[in-house]
Amino acid sequence: MALDIEHFAKVELLKVIENSDIDAYDLVEDYIKSLDEVRLKILNDELNRNMNNPYCGDIIAKYKDNYPIWDFMEVIPFGRFINVYRFCAETIYDKKLRDNYFLLLSIKDLRNATAHNNCLINNLSPRTSNHRTNYGLIHELSKIGISNEVHSKKMSNARIQQIVTLLYTHKRIIKSDGVINHQSEVLNETITRMYKHIEYYRNNEMVTTNFGFLKTIVDNWYPIV
Numbered sequence: 001m002a003l004d005i006e007h008f009a010k011v012e013l014l015k016v017i018e019n020s021d022i023d024a025y026d027l028v029e030d031y032i033k034s035l036d037e038v039r040l041k042i043l044n045d046e047l048n049r050n051m052n053n054p055y056c057g058d059i060i061a062k063y064k065d066n067y068p069i070w071d072f073m074e075v076i077p078f079g080r081f082i083n084v085y086r087f088c089a090e091t092i093y094d095k096k097l098r099d100n101y102f103l104l105l106s107i108k109d110l111r112n113a114t115a116h117n118n119c120l121i122n123n124l125s126p127r128t129s130n131h132r133t134n135y136g137l138i139h140e141l142s143k144i145g146i147s148n149e150v151h152s153k154k155m156s157n158a159r160i161q162q163i164v165t166l167l168y169t170h171k172r173i174i175k176s177d178g179v180i181n182h183q184s185e186v187l188n189e190t191i192t193r194m195y196k197h198i199e200y201y202r203n204n205e206m207v208t209t210n211f212g213f214l215k216t217i218v219d220n221w222y223p224i225v
Contacts, residue, residue, distance in 0.1 A: 001172050001183055002111040006081070009104065010174045011212065013088060013097065014083045015067060020092050024068040031087045033053050050075055061184045079108055103134060103169040108160040120159055131159040137168045144220040146213075164217060171221055184222040191215050 017024065037044060047064075050056050056075040063071050069088075073081055082104045091095035113120065133155045139166075141151045155161045165186075174180055194211050201207040 002107055003164055003207055004179055005104070005107060005166070005169055005173055006078055008080050008101065008175060009085065010081070011174060012100075013073075013085060016092060016094055016097060016117070017088065022092065024070065025066060027091065028067045028072045032072055034087065036116065045075075046077060046080060047075060064087070078111065082108055091201060093189070099134070099136070100173065102131075103165055103172070106131065106162050107164040107169060109158075113162075121207070121210075124157055124160065125211050126153050126156040129156050129161045131161070133161060134168070135163065136172075140168060140171075140221075142215070144216065148214065150213065154210060157210075160199055160210060160213070163214065167217060167221060170186070175200070180222075181225060182225055187218045187222045188224055191218050 017027065032040065032043070047060055051060055057077050059071050067075075069084075073084065076084065082101065084099045085104060086099065088094075089101055133151070138151060138155075142148070155164065170183065171180075191214070195215070198208065198211070201211075
């Protein structure tokens with residue numbers, strides 16, 4: 001789902017840029033100029049590491065020092081893309097892009113955790129998150145009957161907050177019914193697997209209530225059609 005979001009976020013950003021009067025080459029140049037010496041070195045190191053990459057090395061060789069935005073996005077890592085996304089949002093003065101930027105920050109952490117096979121439920125305690133939950137997300141939770149008390153407690157856990165932010169952002173950004181329907185099937189299979197031996201956790205309220213919280217969200221946001 002994070003990969004879906006990355007792809008469609010790029011598509012959405014390019015559409016916004018194409019509908020503006022901003023030059024695609026100037027945009028990248030202005031972004032690079034905005035970096036201080038330390039951050040510029042980090043960017044150059046990222047690009048240099050990909051010079052021999054068979055999937056994007058030729059793009060770097062062709063456009064080095066003069067990238068259009070659509071090719072620049074193909075040769076930078078996800079974390080860098082999020083930073084570029086914010087710069088574009090501020091340059092174009094697009095509020096929706098700026099809101100998406102903060103959602104993408106949360107998704108990056110979850111994406112990295114899953115890429116490294118980290119355990120996602122080794123700490124479901126409340127008050128572990130360092131970020132406030134997105135207002136639009138809170139509104140969507142209230143629409144499916146989740147009370148302020150429940151969402152405040154559950155979303156104060158960093159892991160749960162990131163997972164639910166991923167689900168919300170996927171609904172917000174993805175424009176393909178086929179992609180959404182596919183992920184709905186996968187999510188419902190995941191929920192079924194979570195509950196296969198729910199009796200194992202009968203004495204662990206933290207697990208059972210968080211599982212129930214996620215099930216309610218998936219049932220309402222990603223029903224099988």
